[in-house]
Amino acid sequence: MNTLKMDVLSAQFIQDMMKTTANLYRLGWDERNGGNISYLLREEEVTPYLDINDVKRTVKISFNAKEIAGSYFIVTGSGKYFKNVIDEPEGNLGIIRIGQDGTSVDILWGFVGGAVPTSELSSHLMSHIERLKVDTEHRIVMHCHATHLIGMTFTHELDEALFTKTLWEMCTECIVVFPDGVGLIPWMVPGTDQIGQSTADKMKTTRLVIWPHHGIFGTGTTMDETFGLIETAEKAAEVYTIVCAQGGKKQTITDQQLKDLADAFGVVPRSGVLEL
Numbered sequence: 001m002n003t004l005k006m007d008v009l010s011a012q013f014i015q016d017m018m019k020t021t022a023n024l025y026r027l028g029w030d031e032r033n034g035g036n037i038s039y040l041l042r043e044e045e046v047t048p049y050l051d052i053n054d055v056k057r058t059v060k061i062s063f064n065a066k067e068i069a070g071s072y073f074i075v076t077g078s079g080k081y082f083k084n085v086i087d088e089p090e091g092n093l094g095i096i097r098i099g100q101d102g103t104s105v106d107i108l109w110g111f112v113g114g115a116v117p118t119s120e121l122s123s124h125l126m127s128h129i130e131r132l133k134v135d136t137e138h139r140i141v142m143h144c145h146a147t148h149l150i151g152m153t154f155t156h157e158l159d160e161a162l163f164t165k166t167l168w169e170m171c172t173e174c175i176v177v178f179p180d181g182v183g184l185i186p187w188m189v190p191g192t193d194q195i196g197q198s199t200a201d202k203m204k205t206t207r208l209v210i211w212p213h214h215g216i217f218g219t220g221t222t223m224d225e226t227f228g229l230i231e232t233a234e235k236a237a238e239v240y241t242i243v244c245a246q247g248g249k250k251q252t253i254t255d256q257q258l259k260d261l262a263d264a265f266g267v268v269p270r271s272g273v274l275e276l
């Protein structure tokens with residue numbers, strides 16, 4: 001039976017993907033094919049638009065995602081440019097469902113012209129698996145090449161507690177927005193299951209994971225919230241860059257003041273960062 005479906009381009013989740021990729025491009029954090037986003041969808045969000053039995057193609061994936069078999073995602077395409085998503089969503093985005101055995105994904109919409117999901121699918125799916133254990137509402141994983149954060153990975157110690165503390169000091173709101181701080185993995189080859197595993201491992205305790213000399217992964221409940229999280233960390237890194245260029249700190253937000261902020265906003269700062 002052929003039931004009438006609504007135009008998928010009008011779906012909020014596609015509109016979110018189009019607007020967010022455009023914003024990330026505009027900010028200069030996703031040059032060329034840089035960056036990727038995945039958004040976990042509920043089946044009832046997909047069915048008004050698509051016949052879920054109409055699988056366009058099936059592609060193999062490099063690891064077993066059995067834990068989230070049957071889950072639906074909208075994801076950006078491998079090698080695709082964020083710059084182009086807004087004009088051509090169907091060629092640059094795809095709606096996928098993880099196959100029952102966990103080793104393949106069904107493409108239900110998009111990726112026209114033979115495109116496939118992001119080269120960082122392992123990092124995305126492995127991160128989703130970990131974040132869902134922490135919070136079942138965490139549906140977004142976003143990766144981008146945030147400029148000042150990348151810069152900081154050349155000039156700042158690559159120590160999670162020190163890096164977190166510096167970011168918290170740079171803007172008053174940081175500790176409130178990311179009290180769990182940032183995770184940092186060693187430099188690794190992107191697009192591999194290994195970097196996916198390292199990223200996901202950090203995602204057990206934090207929503208932001210920095211890939212030195214490459215970029216950042218963020219996760220959260222909505223596109224706005226996840227974008228805002230990355231934006232806040234990147235803003236702190238930009239301020240850090242300016243502070244260094246102006247000759248370094250003469251004063252700062254003290255550890256006691258950071259603790260007062262956390263208390264006032266009811267958040268628990270990651271342990272091992274503040275010295276009180």
Ligand code: 2HA
Pocket residue numbers: 033034035036079119120143190191
């Ligand atoms: O493919 O950002 O990490 C785009 C990337 C890879």
Ligand code: ZN
Pocket residue numbers: 034035143144145190214215
């Ligand atoms: Zn990247």
